[in-house]
Amino acid sequence: MMEKAAPARGFAAGEFARRIAGAQAELARNNLDGLLLTxxxxxxxFTGFLTRxxxxxxxxxxxxxxxSGEPVAVIPTIGAPLMRRTAVRDIRTWSSPDLKDDGVSLxxxxxxxxxxxxxxxxPDGIETHVRMPLADFQRLTQMVGPVRIEGDCxxxxxxxxxxxxAEIEKIENACGIAERAFANVREFARPxxxxxxxxxxxxxxxxxxxxxxxxxxxxxxGPCGYDDVISPATSAPLQNGDILMxxxxxxxxxxxxxxxxxxxxxxxDNETAAAYDVLIEATQAGFEAIRPGQRACDIFAAMxxxxxxxxxxxxxxRLGHGLGIQLTEWPSLIPGDTSELKTGMVLTLEPxxxxxxxxxxxxxxxxxxxxxxARYLTKPCPKGLPVLDQAI
Amino acid sequence: MMEKAAPARGFAAGEFARRIAGAQAELARNNLDGLLLTxxxxxxxFTGFLTRxxxxxxxxxxxxxxxSGEPVAVIPTIGAPLMRRTAVRDIRTWSSPDLKDDGVSLxxxxxxxxxxxxxxxxPDGIETHVRMPLADFQRLTQMVGPVRIEGDCxxxxxxxxxxxxAEIEKIENACGIAERAFANVREFARPxxxxxxxxxxxxxxxxxxxxxxxxxxxxxxGPCGYDDVISPATSAPLQNGDILMxxxxxxxxxxxxxxxxxxxxxxxDNETAAAYDVLIEATQAGFEAIRPGQRACDIFAAMxxxxxxxxxxxxxxRLGHGLGIQLTEWPSLIPGDTSELKTGMVLTLEPxxxxxxxxxxxxxxxxxxxxxxARYLTKPCPKGLPVLDQAI
Numbered sequence: 001m002m003e004k005a006a007p008a009r010g011f012a013a014g015e016f017a018r019r020i021a022g023a024q025a026e027l028a029r030n031n032l033d034g035l036l037l038t039x040x041x042x043x044x045x046f047t048g049f050l051t052r053x054x055x056x057x058x059x060x061x062x063x064x065x066x067x068s069g070e071p072v073a074v075i076p077t078i079g080a081p082l083m084r085r086t087a088v089r090d091i092r093t094w095s096s097p098d099l100k101d102d103g104v105s106l107x108x109x110x111x112x113x114x115x116x117x118x119x120x121x122x123p124d125g126i127e128t129h130v131r132m133p134l135a136d137f138q139r140l141t142q143m144v145g146p147v148r149i150e151g152d153c154x155x156x157x158x159x160x161x162x163x164x165x166a167e168i169e170k171i172e173n174a175c176g177i178a179e180r181a182f183a184n185v186r187e188f189a190r191p192x193x194x195x196x197x198x199x200x201x202x203x204x205x206x207x208x209x210x211x212x213x214x215x216x217x218x219x220x221x222g223p224c225g226y227d228d229v230i231s232p233a234t235s236a237p238l239q240n241g242d243i244l245m246x247x248x249x250x251x252x253x254x255x256x257x258x259x260x261x262x263x264x265x266x267x268x269d270n271e272t273a274a275a276y277d278v279l280i281e282a283t284q285a286g287f288e289a290i291r292p293g294q295r296a297c298d299i300f301a302a303m304x305x306x307x308x309x310x311x312x313x314x315x316x317x318r319l320g321h322g323l324g325i326q327l328t329e330w331p332s333l334i335p336g337d338t339s340e341l342k343t344g345m346v347l348t349l350e351p352x353x354x355x356x357x358x359x360x361x362x363x364x365x366x367x368x369x370x371x372x373x374a375r376y377l378t379k380p381c382p383k384g385l386p387v388l389d390q391a392i
Numbered sequence: 393m394m395e396k397a398a399p400a401r402g403f404a405a406g407e408f409a410r411r412i413a414g415a416q417a418e419l420a421r422n423n424l425d426g427l428l429l430t431x432x433x434x435x436x437x438f439t440g441f442l443t444r445x446x447x448x449x450x451x452x453x454x455x456x457x458x459x460s461g462e463p464v465a466v467i468p469t470i471g472a473p474l475m476r477r478t479a480v481r482d483i484r485t486w487s488s489p490d491l492k493d494d495g496v497s498l499x500x501x502x503x504x505x506x507x508x509x510x511x512x513x514x515p516d517g518i519e520t521h522v523r524m525p526l527a528d529f530q531r532l533t534q535m536v537g538p539v540r541i542e543g544d545c546x547x548x549x550x551x552x553x554x555x556x557x558a559e560i561e562k563i564e565n566a567c568g569i570a571e572r573a574f575a576n577v578r579e580f581a582r583p584x585x586x587x588x589x590x591x592x593x594x595x596x597x598x599x600x601x602x603x604x605x606x607x608x609x610x611x612x613x614g615p616c617g618y619d620d621v622i623s624p625a626t627s628a629p630l631q632n633g634d635i636l637m638x639x640x641x642x643x644x645x646x647x648x649x650x651x652x653x654x655x656x657x658x659x660x661d662n663e664t665a666a667a668y669d670v671l672i673e674a675t676q677a678g679f680e681a682i683r684p685g686q687r688a689c690d691i692f693a694a695m696x697x698x699x700x701x702x703x704x705x706x707x708x709x710r711l712g713h714g715l716g717i718q719l720t721e722w723p724s725l726i727p728g729d730t731s732e733l734k735t736g737m738v739l740t741l742e743p744x745x746x747x748x749x750x751x752x753x754x755x756x757x758x759x760x761x762x763x764x765x766a767r768y769l770t771k772p773c774p775k776g777l778p779v780l781d782q783a784i
Contacts, residue, residue, distance in 0.1 A: 053622035055608040055641060056720040058519050058713065078709055081620035095709050097724045102518060124526035126494060127450050134516035135543055151527055196604070203605065204596045212588070212624070213595065215607070216447040228473035230445035232604070249447060317470055317487050321450065328448040332489045 006210070007169040009253045011048060015166060016087055019046055019159065020065055026155040027067040033118030035152060036111070037063040038131040041325040042123070045160055046071065047086040050254045052213065053079070059096040060132040062107050063088075066114055074107045104136045108143035115144075121152035127330055128157070157330050161322055162344040167255060168368050171324065171346055172377045174211070174257035175366055178248050179379055181205035182261045186388045189244055191265055194235040195221055198244070206250045216249030216258070216327050224272050225359035240266045243385070245362060249327040258323045258348050259364040259378050264387045275355050276385040279363035282306040282351035283380065286320065286333070287367060290347070290374035296331040296339045303333070303351050320350045323366065345369045346377070398602070399561040401645045403440060407558060408479055411438055411551065412457055418547040419459040425510030427544055428503070429455040430523040433717040434515070437552055438463065439478040442646045444605065445471070451488040452524040454499050455480075458506050466499045496528045500535035507536075513544030519722055520549070549722050553714055554736040559647060560760050563716065563738055564769045566603070566649035567758055570640050571771055573597040574653045578780050581636055583657055586627040587613055590636070598642045608641030608650070608719050616664050617751035632658045635777070637754060641719040650715045650740050651756040651770050656779045667747050668777040671755035674698040674743035675772065678712065678725070679759060682739070682766035688723040688731045695725070695743050712742045715758065737761045738769070 023035060023046070037043065040054040043063055054061075062074040073079075073088050076096035083091050094106050111120060122130060130137055141149050163171070181202060188201040203214045219233065220226025221244045229247065238244060247260035262276060282303040289302035303319045304310055312335050322329035323346055331339035333347070350364040363381070367374040415427060415438070429435065432446040435455055454466040465471075465480050468488035475483050486498050503512060514522060522529055533541050555563070573594060580593040595606045611625065612618025613636045621639065630636060639652035654668060674695040681694035695711045696702055704727050714721035715738055723731035725739070742756040755773065759766040 050624055051622045052608055052610060052624070057521070057718055058720045058724070059709075076709060078620075079622060082623050085623075095705070097518060097709060097726060097729075099518060099724070099726075099728050122526065124530075126489060126491060126525055128525050129449070129521060129523050130526050131521050133518055133520050134514065134522050138516075200599045200602075200604075204599050207592045207596050207599075210592075212592075213609070214605070216444055217605070218444060228470075230443045230471060231474045231477075232442055232444070313487070317451075317468060317489060326449055328450045332450070332491075334489060334491075336491050337489075 006173050007166070011166050015164060016046060016048055020071060022159050023065055023155060024067055026153075026159070027121070030121070030153045030155065031119065032121040032150070032153065032155075033067050033115045034120045035065040035156065036120050036122040036149060037065070037156070038122070039129070041160075042156060044254050044325055047073070047083070047088050049083055049086055051082060060103055060136065062103065064110065064114060072110060072114065074103060074110050076103070102133075102136060104140050105143065108140055111144045111147050115147045117146035119148045119150055121150055121155065123156045124151035125154055125157060127328070160324060161330050161339075162342050163324060163346050163368070164344070167324060168344070168346060168377075170253050170255035171257060171366065174250055174252040174255055175259065175377045177206060177210045177252060178250055178257050178259065180209040181248070182246070185246065185261070185263060189238060189263065189265070189388060191240040191242075192237050194237050195219070196233040196235050198238065199233040199246070202246050202248070206248060210252065211250040212252055214248065214250045217246065219244070219246040219260075221245070222359055224269070224355040224357060225361045227358050227360070229362055238265055241268075243268060243272060243361065247362070247364060254325060256323050256325070256327050257366055257377070258327050259366050260362060261381070262361060262363065262385060264385045266389065267387055268385050272355055272361070273385050275353050275361050276363070277383040278306060279351045279353055279361055280381060280383045283349045283363055283365055286349040286351070287374045287376070287380075290341060290367065290369055292341055292343050292369060292371060294341045296333055296337040296341065297335050299341070300333040300335055303349065307351055307353055318350070320348045322346060323348055341369055343369055343371050398565050399558070403558050407556060408438060408440055412463060414551050415457055415547060416459055418551070419513070422513070422545045422547065423511065424513040424542070424545065424547075425459050425507045426512045427457040427548065428512050428514040428541060429457070429548070430514070431521070433552075434548060436646050436717055439465070439475070439480050441475055441478055443474060452495055452528065454495065456502065456506065464502060464506065466495060466502050468495070494528065496532050497535065500532055503536045503539050507539045509538035511540050511542055513542055513547065515548045516543035517546055517549060519720070552716060553722050553731070554734050555716060555738050555760070556736070559716060560736070560738060560769075562645050562647035563649060563758065566642055566644040566647055567651065567769045569598060569602045569644060570642055570649050570651065572601040573640070574638070577638065577653070577655060581630060581655065581657070581780060583632040583634075584629050586629050587611070588625040588627050590630065591625040591638070594638050594640070598640060602644065603642040604644055606640065606642045609638065611636070611638040611652070613637070614751055616661070616747040616749060617753045619750050619752070621754055630657055633660075635660060635664060635753065639754070639756060646717060648715050648717070648719050649758055649769070650719050651758050652754060653773070654753060654755065654777060656777045658781065659779055660777050664747055664753070665777050667745050667753050668755070669775040670698060671743045671745055671753055672773060672775045675741045675755055675757055678741040678743070679766045679768070679772075682733060682759065682761055684733055684735050684761060684763060686733045688725055688729040688733065689727050691733070692725040692727055695741065699743055699745055710742070712740045714738060715740055733761055735761055735763050
């Protein structure tokens with residue numbers, strides 16, 4: 001199979017206008033006069049404003065999308081040159097940080113001017129937060145007087161959940177970069193090498209293969225799996241017989257992949273190898289259950305049937321999730337998420353299974369939902385735990 | 393000069409207990425009964441809980457520090473194994489994500505049990521945010537009934553601003569890693585190489601030299617500087633005569649460095665070279681002005697005197713800032729920040745200067761404040777813009 005060429009960076013004209021129009025239609029339907037947005041993912045989604053500068057928590061940033069008309073950015077002066085490269089024309093700035101008034105009165109004036117006594121929605125549901133100091137948010141709600149700041153009725157989440165073709169291509173490209181990095185793991189993952197060095201080398205491999213940056217790497221290793229999947233890597237060396245798992249969220253042009261690969265350092269015992277095959281089977285069961293119109297919980301159920309016979313619970317809380325501009329997005333593959341699956345959604349399938357001695361295995365693939373069902377964005381692993389055959 | 397050996401990872405027994413006791417003394421002084429914390433930096437500061445899993449925005453996490461007694465963690469089940477490796481003994485978990493009640497009632501019950509009708513502070517000032525959905529925060533404030541959730545009176549910021557010896561050693565080690573990566577820049581920064589490739593190679597160099605991860609890299613290039621410092625790297629190739637700037641925030645054991653280096657690809661013109669020397673002079677003026685008891689604004693003034701003759705403004709809003717667990721922390725070197733400088737604070741000195749054609753140069757060093765004045769954690773650049781002498 002030929003490697004796909006990397007897609008173009010950025011988005012064609014019209015993409016952001018379509019997203020904004022989509023939000024505006026939903027604003028009208030929900031009797032909201034505008035959206036107030038504060039987070040990196042929201043800025044990138046609606047304007048293409050992409051920067052690692054968000055790593056600094058110092059400055060708040062605000063983007064307003066009125067029910068009709070053009071978006072307005074109320075941002076620190078330092079962000080103006082980059083914002084001027086987007087389609088946003090109404091850019092209002094203040095010199096931040098300002099310990100007395102860090103954009104709050106400029107934002108309040110702007111909201112009052114745009115909305116008079118209207119209702120503004122800000123994302124307030126699961127997987128969201130308001131990225132500004134709480135005291136400033138409380139002061140803002142006082143200052144804007146008759147303008148009411150409320151929840152966004154899930155408008156932003158519902159829009160972002162369904163990806164455009166261009167978004168899917170970016171995620172698929174990120175997946176391809178990670179695949180190539182995983183193909184290099186046998187070059188540096190050997191018994192005796194510290195797990196921290198393996199993680200460092202894997203991040204280097206992701207960058208060498210084309211990642212812009214590597215915001216997320218988790219993993220584990222141990223004789224029958226790993227006892228948790230969120231601890232930072234220690235210098236404990238890999239051992240012959242270990243199962244090694246690396247789970248990366250690398251970014252290409254602002255979009256994440258999120259999947260893992262397991263390797264056995266030398267042949268695995270039968271029990272662990274069998275547990276791995278159950279994960280592959282569960283992943284495939286989830287894949288086959290996916291159709292537009294099914295619900296997130298249906299995919300959970302299909303996978304859980306393979307994993308537990310239908311116990312209805314999951315060790316790590318879920319068996320997959322959305323992804324895109326963020327490492328994890330809506331929906332969640334859990335019994336309680338009845339979100340309807342739609343063409344264009346991108347999901348991870350992420351089953352986990354207990355082995356023994358408090359250990360577990362986790363497997364993860366990325367898929368996109370098309371009209372006839374799911375399509376893998378990763379190269380899905382077949383049964384049979386990959387073995388790295390190196391002598392000590 | 394000998395390279396310093398890397399310090400030990402983690403913290404000696406007593407470090408977290410001291411931090412918690414420090415918070416508790418301030419809680420008592422401010423008539424607050426406890427702290428409610430929600431962010432990665434707050435978790436790491438008070439417990440040592442360090443994970444890249446925070447990259448997922450899905451789940452909220454809560455840490456409570458009562459005015460007396462032990463801290464309580466109210467966290468998703470997936471975090472329990474790692475939290476059990478800290479000194480926190482009271483760990484309460486729920487299976488997250490839960491679309492109906494994502495930890496809110498468990499948190500409300502815990503707050504009510506601990507504080508009855510007391511006052512709980514949560515960080516609400518500059519450079520903070522509450523990391524949980526707004527709707528859940530609002531529901532929480534209703535559910536906890538007589539317990540009032542208020543601001544934290546700056547308690548957490550004031551504690552975190554003054555670093556312990558162990559924290560300073562971690563930041564200094566991060567600085568050393570970045571210094572070694574900067575020493576490699578001439579190996580991959582040549583005319584004709586895309587700036588995006590330079591950024592990728594620089595991140596690889598940071599990892600090779602010992603970074604755990606590289607959450608931040610900014611930079612720019614152009615004939616007389618760069619026109620903004622937050623844009624992502626494009627594939628535009630470096631040109632002979634360009635000034636190249638790379639500014640990294642890499643992490644070692646949970647602590648950041650944050651400084652930049654400028655290079656000229658071939659000899660710079662006299663004007664640009666002179667502007668660079670002004671930055672070095674301004675940095676040194678800031679360095680020499682630092683004494684415990686001085687204020688953040690005094691350091692701004694000393695640097696601004698060199699840069700502008702005392703105009704009192706700065707292109708990028710400030711001439712330096714704190715750093716530590718986060719890339720940027722309090723205080724800010726701006727005219728309006730009267731924070732008193734104290735022994736143990738770690739600062740960046742970050743002057744910027746306009747050259748011509750809308751271009752600027754930025755220089756940055758990291759220092760720690762000691763009893764007699766500042767000490768560089770970086771190897772400070774002398775005057776004389778470094779020249780990378782490669783043929784095209």
